[in-house]
Each structure stands twice: as structure tokens, then as C-alpha cells.
Amino acid sequence: MDAVDVLIVGAGFAGLRALHTFRGMGKRTVVLEASAGIGGVWYHNAYPGARCDVESYDYSYSFSPELEQEWRWSERYATQPEILRYIEHVADRFDLRRDIRLETRMSSAVFDEATDRWTVTASTGQRWTAQHLVLCLGQLSSTKAPAFPGQDQFAGRIIHSGEWPRDKVGFAGERVAIIGTGSSGMQMTPVIAREAAHLTVFQRTPNYSVPAANAPLTEAEDRAVKAHYPERRAAARNSPTGLGFKVNRVSALDVPAEERETAYEAAWDRYGFGFALVYHDILLSKDANDTAADFIRRKIAAKIEKPALREKLVPKDHAFAARRPSVDSGYFEAFNRNNVELADVREAPIVEFTATGIRTLAKAHAFDTIIFATGFDAFTGSLLKPEIVGRGGITLKRKWAAGPVSQLGVAVAGFPNMHIVAGPGSPSLLSNVMVSIEEQIDWFARLVRTMDERGIGAVEAEAEAERAWVEHVNERARETLYMTADSYYNGAEVAGKPRVFMPYSGGVRGYRRILERCEADGYPGFRLVARDGRAAVRPTAA
Numbered sequence: 147m148d149a150v151d152v153l154i155v156g157a158g159f160a161g162l163r164a165l166h167t168f169r170g171m172g173k174r175t176v177v178l179e180a181s182a183g184i185g186g187v188w189y190h191n192a193y194p195g196a197r198c199d200v201e202s203y204d205y206s207y208s209f210s211p212e213l214e215q216e217w218r219w220s221e222r223y224a225t226q227p228e229i230l231r232y233i234e235h236v237a238d239r240f241d242l243r244r245d246i247r248l249e250t251r252m253s254s255a256v257f258d259e260a261t262d263r264w265t266v267t268a269s270t271g272q273r274w275t276a277q278h279l280v281l282c283l284g285q286l287s288s289t290k291a292p293a294f295p296g297q298d299q300f301a302g303r304i305i306h307s308g309e310w311p312r313d314k315v316g317f318a319g320e321r322v323a324i325i326g327t328g329s330s331g332m333q334m335t336p337v338i339a340r341e342a343a344h345l346t347v348f349q350r351t352p353n354y355s356v357p358a359a360n361a362p363l364t365e366a367e368d369r370a371v372k373a374h375y376p377e378r379r380a381a382a383r384n385s386p387t388g389l390g391f392k393v394n395r396v397s398a399l400d401v402p403a404e405e406r407e408t409a410y411e412a413a414w415d416r417y418g419f420g421f422a423l424v425y426h427d428i429l430l431s432k433d434a435n436d437t438a439a440d441f442i443r444r445k446i447a448a449k450i451e452k453p454a455l456r457e458k459l460v461p462k463d464h465a466f467a468a469r470r471p472s473v474d475s476g477y478f479e480a481f482n483r484n485n486v487e488l489a490d491v492r493e494a495p496i497v498e499f500t501a502t503g504i505r506t507l508a509k510a511h512a513f514d515t516i517i518f519a520t521g522f523d524a525f526t527g528s529l530l531k532p533e534i535v536g537r538g539g540i541t542l543k544r545k546w547a548a549g550p551v552s553q554l555g556v557a558v559a560g561f562p563n564m565h566i567v568a569g570p571g572s573p574s575l576l577s578n579v580m581v582s583i584e585e586q587i588d589w590f591a592r593l594v595r596t597m598d599e600r601g602i603g604a605v606e607a608e609a610e611a612e613r614a615w616v617e618h619v620n621e622r623a624r625e626t627l628y629m630t631a632d633s634y635y636n637g638a639e640v641a642g643k644p645r646v647f648m649p650y651s652g653g654v655r656g657y658r659r660i661l662e663r664c665e666a667d668g669y670p671g672f673r674l675v676a677r678d679g680r681a682a683v684r685p686t687a688a
């Protein structure tokens with residue numbers, strides 16, 4: 147059994163950053179990764195059309211000015227292959243691979259109260275002990291696949307967007323089905339439509355989408371960004387969602403309709419996700435939201451030529467951005483093609499899969515390939531798969547049976563020295579996740595340094611502080627429209643999952659300030675136990 151200081155699980159953006167940071171502090175560090183490659187989301191989601199929906203310059207590491215200067219993004223929103231190339235480059239440039247164990251899934255982690263260390267067992271049978279367990283398991287890393295009657299009978303291919311095969315998948319001459327119209331379904335539709343003989347998109351919930359207005363990045367643009375990268379990063383860290391947009395303090399309801407229309411028009415094919423920030427109350431007030439939603443509906447409707455399809459594709463049943471909206475490149479326009487068909491499963495539900503395709507209440511469809519773009523068991527899916535056992539034999543599964551609880555989104559009472567990156571209780575998927583990942587890892591690194599300097603062997607969330615944080619997360623969510631829609635933010639998309647709002651909606655800037663205050667005040671809400679004598683100690687406030 148190998149002993150390390152820090153054991154990191156997951157080799158996506160978060161795990162690689164954690165490895166670089168902790169190893170740089172002189173810690174013996176190892177990363178366990180279940181897959182055969184590094185990259186996390188960007189390894190698994192290799193479907194056609196996959197790309198980031200936060201601009202490439204912002205959806206990238208900020209820890210190395212040299213890396214920032216030498217990497218050249220080719221498009222405003224980079225494709226999955228380009229992002230994976232970037233991740234591979236980072237791994238090589240910072241010599242990360244030697245401490246990453248691929249095809250090594252953490253199956254259990256058990257905390258030993260006598261030594262304040264975790265014992266981690268992998269699917270390969272290997273075991274490690276570690277003082278710190280850093281969970282970088284991802285938010286969208288457990289796929290959710292439906293089980294339709296007769297699914298096994300289907301003679302063609304079934305592929306999940308989040309477990310895309312490594313070999314190139316061709317669709318030329320094929321009849322293809324895409325089930326699901328979230329971000330993945332919306333991204334792949336126009337691309338597959340161009341290649342397949344026929345494409346049928348199965349839609350349950352029509353989704354809002356803002357145009358990506360993706361474009362190649364010119365040399366001049368690249369130089370301009372690189373000349374001011376520190377300012378750009380600071381703007382991202384200080385914006386609510388890590389995108390760099392300043393909040394407009396004006397209410398959508400306090401401006402005349404024509405002025406609002408002009409503002410929405412100006413933002414429409416430039417802002418991407420930032421569209422939700424044109425006015426400060428778009429996600430806070432239904433009336434304000436209606437102004438944005440109405441604008442988007444008109445814009446979407448104008449793209450769709452057939453009136454019957456327009457009626458079905460325009461979203462109406464939820465507030466804009468209450469579910470994660472998409473940032474698309476030609477999704478709605480794809481339905482103007484003769485080879486693309488919409489199957490509305492609210493109108494005609496899927497009855498069963500057959501050997502040749504899918505039978506709905508309306509008709510039998512024949513397919514060669516069926517793609518599940520059905521999303522993920524978000525936030526908690528991967529955290530609850532391994533057996534994680536804390537003090538007194540309590541498991542994370544039992545502790546989170548009614549939904550995830552944590553102190554500040556970083557620690558869980560009963561699970562000392564376990565650090566969760568970009569998980570529930572933190573801004574996570576409500577932000578540019580890259581900003582959230584880097585902020586949290588730097589905070590963990592400073593906590594670990596403080597522990598070393600003060601002879602502290604274990605840090606653990608206090609149950610009372612945890613209750614208060616969960617209440618605060620809920621309180622912030624109640625101020626928004628997020629709970630008015632079924633979404634992966636609140637667990638409604640997974641049968642049997644507790645319906646609780648999981649991410650922190652107070653913004654990355656507000657969240658960072660809370661973490662910094664906690665650190666400056668000597669970590670209130672955490673119990674710090676000295677290595678010798680087991681006495682609780684508290685570092686003095688800085």
C-alpha cells in the first residue's frame with residue numbers, strides 16, 4: 147500500500163490543476179482516473195459539434211502566464227478536440243502524467259480516525275493511504291441513460307453523448323435519432339444533420355438557446371486578449387458567473403420597451419450566456435424574465451420556416467435560464483432542412499424500441515443509430531458511486547440521502563480531510579466552472595499549508611456550520627427563478643433524486659469573498675485537530 151500526502155480523484159480540468167498545485171507545494175501526490183485518458187468531460191463528450199459555451203480565453207487555466215501566452219485558441223468557442231489538445235498540452239508541459247493512474251477507478255475511501263488518514267481502494271485492487279482526499283469527480287461525469295421497453299432488441303447502434311466512442315463515428319447515409327434537446331443534443335443536431343441521410347430529434351422540453359456567434363479568432367484579437375490577460379482574468383473572477391460581464395444594476399422593468407429591445411438586440415448574438423445578465427433581475431423576477439424570454443422566443447421563431455415546427459420548438463413552459471440554456475450554432479435552422487424531423491414526445495410518447503427503431507404513439511421510426519443526449523446525474527452522481535466512509539462508519543450516501551449538504555461547498559461534517567472541488571454547495575455549474583475550480587483549489591492549498599504550519603492533522607466541517615450553509619444556499623436559490631423549473635440544478639431530472647437546489651447561486655465573486663473571510667477569520671465552521679494530543683486548535687485570524 148503506497149502512502150501519499152494528497153490523493154486526487156479525477157483527471158479532468160480540476161484534477162490536473164490540483165495535481166499541479168499540490169505537487170508544487172512539495173506534496174507526494176497521485177491522481178486516480180477511471181477512464182483510459184485524461185480530460186474528464188472533454189475526453190468523454192467527443193460527439194460531433196461538442197464545444198465549450200464559455201469563451202475559450204476564459205475557459206482555460208489562469209495559473210500560468212506563460213501557458214496563457216503560448217497557447218493559441220483557434221475559435222471563440224473551441225471544439226472538443228481542441229480543448230482536449232489543450233489539456234494534453236498542459237499535462238505534458240507541466241509533466242503531470244507521471245503521477246496519474248489511468249483506468250484506475252476509486253471504488254472506496256475509508257477514513258481512519260486513529261491516523262487521520264484515508265485508505266483508498268481502486269478497481270484494480272491497488273490501495274493508497276493519504277492525509278488529504280481531493281475529490282475532482284466532476285459535475286457532469288455520470289451519464290443518465292433511459293431504459294425504454296425493448297431497448298435490447300434494437301439491432302443498430304446506441305451511443306450516449308457523454309460516453310462517445312474513441313473511434314470516429316460516421317453517419318453518412320444513415321437514419322439517426324437524437325433523444326434529448328439539452329446542450330449536447332442542440333450542439334450535435336446541426337452537425338449530424340449535414341452528414342446523415344435522415345435525422346429525427348426527440349424533444350421533451352423545448353429549450354432556450356442564445357446564438358454562439360462562434361468565429362475563428364484573428365491574430366489581432368489574439369494579441370489584444372494576450373496583452374491584457376490579467377485584467378480579463380480579474381474581470382472574470384469579479385463577475386457573478388465568472389464570464390467577465392459587469393452586472394447591469396438596472397431592472398428590466400425600469401426601462402422603456404424600445405430601450406430594452408435595443409439592449410437585447412445588441413446582446414443577442416454577442417453575449418452567449420451573458421444574455422441573462424443584460425438586466426440584473428432577469429433571473430430574479432418573473433416579470434423581468436418574461437421580457438427576455440419574449441425577445442428570445444421571437445428570435446427563435448424567426449429562424450424556423452415551418453409554422454407547425456415553430457410552435458413546437460419555441461420554449462414556453464419555463465423561465466429563461468431557469469434550466470441551463472444552450473449557446474447554439476445553427477440548432478433551430480437545422481429544422482429547415484428536408485432531412486430533419488422533430489418528434490415531440492410530449493405529444494406522442496415513445497412506446498418502445500424495436501429491432502428496427504423506435505415506436506411512438508404516433509408512428510414507427512426506422513433508425514441505424516440512436517443517440518442518447520439525455521444528460522447526466524448532475525452534481526452528486528459520481529460522488530455517490532464509490533463507497534466513501536467517514537468517521538464512525540457513516541457513508542456519504544447515507545449522509546446525503548436527502549440531498550447533498552456541506553460547509554461552504556468544500557467539506558462535509560463526518561468526513562475530515564475530504565475536499566470537494568466544484569461540487570454541490572458551490573457556484574459550480576452556475577459559473578464558468580474553470581474559475582470555480584481554480585479558486586477552490588487555491589483555497590484548499592492555502593488551508594493545507596496552514597495545517598502544515600500549525601501542526602494540524604485533520605480539518606472537518608462542523609455540523610452546525612453545515613446546516614447554516616445549506617440554509618444560505620437555499621435562501622439564495624429562493625430569491626431566484628431556478629426552482630420554478632425542472633432541471634439538473636434541482637435534481638428533478640433524475641427519478642427518485644431528492645429535489646433540492648444543489649449549486650450556490652450567490653455568484654463566484656460573492657462566494658470567493660465568503661471563502662476568503664473564512665480563511666482570514668481562522669476557519670470558523672471547521673474543526674481543526676492538532677496532530678499531537680488530539681486537541682482542537684484554531685489558527686489565529688490573519
Ligand SMILES: Cc1cc2nc3c(=O)[nH]c(=O)nc-3n(C[C@H](O)[C@H](O)[C@H](O)COP(=O)(O)OP(=O)(O)OC[C@H]3O[C@@H](n4cnc5c(N)ncnc54)[C@H](O)[C@@H]3O)c2cc1C
Pocket residue numbers: 155156157158159160161178179180181185186187188191196197198199200205250251252253282283284285286287330528531532567568577578579580583
Ligand atoms: C459537453 C459539456 C460541455 C461543457 N461546457 C462547459 C463550458 O463551456 N463552460 C463551463 O464552465 N463548463 C462546461 N461544462 C461543465 C464541465 O463539467 C466543467 O467545465 C469541467 O470540465 C469539469 O471539470 P472537472 O475536472 O471538475 O470534472 P470532469 O471533467 O467531469 O472530470 C471528472 C473525472 O473524474 C473521473 N471519475 C469519476 N468518478 C471516478 C472514480 N470513482 N474514480 C476515478 N475517476 C473518477 C471521470 O472519469 C472524469 O474524468 C461542460 C460539460 C459538458 C458535459
